[in-house]
Amino acid sequence: MTPDEYVEAVLDLVERIPPGRVMSYGAIADALAERSGRSSARLVGTIMARHGGGVPWHRVVNSAGRLPPGHEREARARLRAEGTPLRGAGVDMAAAVWSPEEGM
DNA sequence: GGGGTGACCCAGT
DNA sequence: TACTGGGCCACCC
Numbered sequence: 170m171t172p173d174e175y176v177e178a179v180l181d182l183v184e185r186i187p188p189g190r191v192m193s194y195g196a197i198a199d200a201l202a203e204r205s206g207r208s209s210a211r212l213v214g215t216i217m218a219r220h221g222g223g224v225p226w227h228r229v230v231n232s233a234g235r236l237p238p239g240h241e242r243e244a245r246a247r248l249r250a251e252g253t254p255l256r257g258a259g260v261d262m263a264a265a266v267w268s269p270e271e272g273m
Numbered sequence: 274g275g276g277g278t279g280a281c282c283c284a285g286t
Numbered sequence: 287t288a289c290t291g292g293g294c295c296a297c298c299c
Contacts, residue, residue: 193282194280194281195281195283198282209281210281212281213280215281217280221280226280229280231280231281232282232283236280240280
């Protein structure tokens with residue numbers, strides 16, 4: 170799988186995250202590990218930063234539920250509008266985390 | 274080819 | 287709670 174195809178796979182998966190739920194960068198990397206042959210949360214973060222426009226990027230947070238730097242206001246507003254369980258500065262991971270298995 | 278950087282993550286201190 | 291060190295991998299000097 171080329172880096173280009175990996176980008177497609179990541180964006181494709183992000184689009185499937187249902188409203189009100191979220192996925193962490195690591196979970197995404199993990200979910201595509203079999204298909205892509207690599208699991209790098211860091212790479213997913215980079216991809217979202219560069220190609221994240223066009224997909225519901227606000228449904229992707231880090232493992233602690235923290236929102237992406239520089240977009241916290243934006244992300245929070247959208248998440249709140251979708252009814253995502255929030256806690257403190259970020260997302261209530263225990264309640265909001267979603268996995269592909271769960272959505273098929 | 275070599276080295277720094279980043280919307281990350283986990284384990285230790 | 288905050289910081290550190292190691293691992294990760296594409297991108298940009």
